[in-house]
Amino acid sequence: MSYLLAANQKPAIDLAPKTTVEEVLQNVRTIISTIKYEIPLDRGFGIDGDVIDMPMQQAQAKLTQEIFRAVRQYEPRAIIEFISFSGNESGRLTPKLEVSIRETG
Secondary structure: OEEEEEOOOOOOOOOOOOOHHHHHHHHHHHHHOOEOOOOOOOOOOOEOHHHHHOOHHHHHHHHHHHHHHHHHHHOOOEEEEEEEEEEOOOOOEEEEEEEEEOOOO
16 A cells, blocks of 8 residues: 655654554655754754755755665665655755555564
């Protein structure tokens, strides 16, 4: 089963998710909405913010690479099926992911 996520979704943080799916989706959402160096004890957590001044095509390519790297490293239970981007005139890119959950066990 696939789930859709967007970086601009900001539901309340659940410190005790009831299901593995909720936990993994919350973790992926946190990863894609955090810029590297924002987390004091893990400066590598999140995605690289250097894409800010890049042309739109380059920024999408770089963000795609960063999202795959970060999710693979920090939430290996998530499998990214597809990444797309929405944007506006000001150049703000919002990644949208289709994610499935790796069965453990």
